[in-house]
Amino acid sequence: MQLVEFPQQQFAQNTLHPVLWLSSARSLMGAAEHLTEAIAGFWQEPGPEGKPLEMILGADYQKIFMMLYGFAIENLCKAYMVTQLNADERRRIVEKGELPGKLKDQPLPRLVEEKIGLKVEIEERKLLKSLEEAVLWAGRYPVSIGPGPSAIKNEDVLAQLLNMPQGISSDDVPRTREITERIMEHVRILLEKHKK
Numbered sequence: 781m782q783l784v785e786f787p788q789q790q791f792a793q794n795t796l797h798p799v800l801w802l803s804s805a806r807s808l809m810g811a812a813e814h815l816t817e818a819i820a821g822f823w824q825e826p827g828p829e830g831k832p833l834e835m836i837l838g839a840d841y842q843k844i845f846m847m848l849y850g851f852a853i854e855n856l857c858k859a860y861m862v863t864q865l866n867a868d869e870r871r872r873i874v875e876k877g878e879l880p881g882k883l884k885d886q887p888l889p890r891l892v893e894e895k896i897g898l899k900v901e902i903e904e905r906k907l908l909k910s911l912e913e914a915v916l917w918a919g920r921y922p923v924s925i926g927p928g929p930s931a932i933k934n935e936d937v938l939a940q941l942l943n944m945p946q947g948i949s950s951d952d953v954p955r956t957r958e959i960t961e962r963i964m965e966h967v968r969i970l971l972e973k974h975k976k
Contacts, residue, residue, distance in 0.1 A: 792874040795883075798971055801859035805852040809960065812848035815841040816953060823950040842948050847919020849956045850888060850911035856963050857891040858883055860970045888912040898966045904959050910948075911956065 794800050822838020861882060865873075869880040882895070888908045892898050900908065917923075 788877045789874075791877050795873050795879065796862050796865070796870065798859040798862055801855045801862065802967075805855035805859070805964070808848045808852040808855065812845045812852070815845045819845060819953060839948065842952065843914050843919045845919075845953060846911050846914035846948075846956060849960055850915035850919070853888055853908075853911065853960055853963055854891060854915070856960070856967050857896050860896050860967050860974075861891075863971065863974045888915070892963060896963070896967060896970060898963060900959070907952070907955055907959060910952070 818838045818841045820838070822842065865880065865882075869882075872878045872880065886895070888911055889900070889905050892908060893900060893905075
């Protein structure tokens with residue numbers, strides 16, 4: 781298999797084009813929405829035989845849903861952030877194919893509150909932190925990526941996986957959609973102002 785080189789000029793054009801960041805965010809959200817039926821099954825009352833494996837997997841699907849929405853929020857924020865790059869940052873993208881530090885990984889609450897200036901409530905900030913956890917590890921791995929507040933402390937990992945997962949609740953899906961819609965609308969307004 782031959783690798784196709786991504787031309788530096790194309791990299792720069794794509795990086796600096798807000799619409800492509802928005803398109804990527806929409807694609808991520810669309811992919812996440814395909815998981816909602818399985819997630820809903822997880823939150824249903826179990827039958828007399830308990831929850832079948834497919835229902836238990838709904839907890840994992842919810843973490844993946846949140847991971848995809850976390851990536852979408854990151855892309856929404858960066859759609860605006862690329863319009864705010866200074867001349868030197870743009871030049872480095874065009875000439876060297878390097879992303880400036882501000883376009884690399886940053887905590888979701890910081891992206892939302894500081895980089896795009898959206899005011900969030902305490903509960904929304906907690907949700908953004910949960911989405912960030914999903915992006916960093918919970919949507920990708922069965923355990924945290926190191927010691928810390930989100931590390932699995934119980935030695936019985938199987939019991940944890942089969943019990944109600946900590947950190948997710950039945951209202952996470954609608955709340956995640958809600959905050960993402962707010963962020964999307966806020967970014968749309970920012971981009972409209974930037975055009976003028």
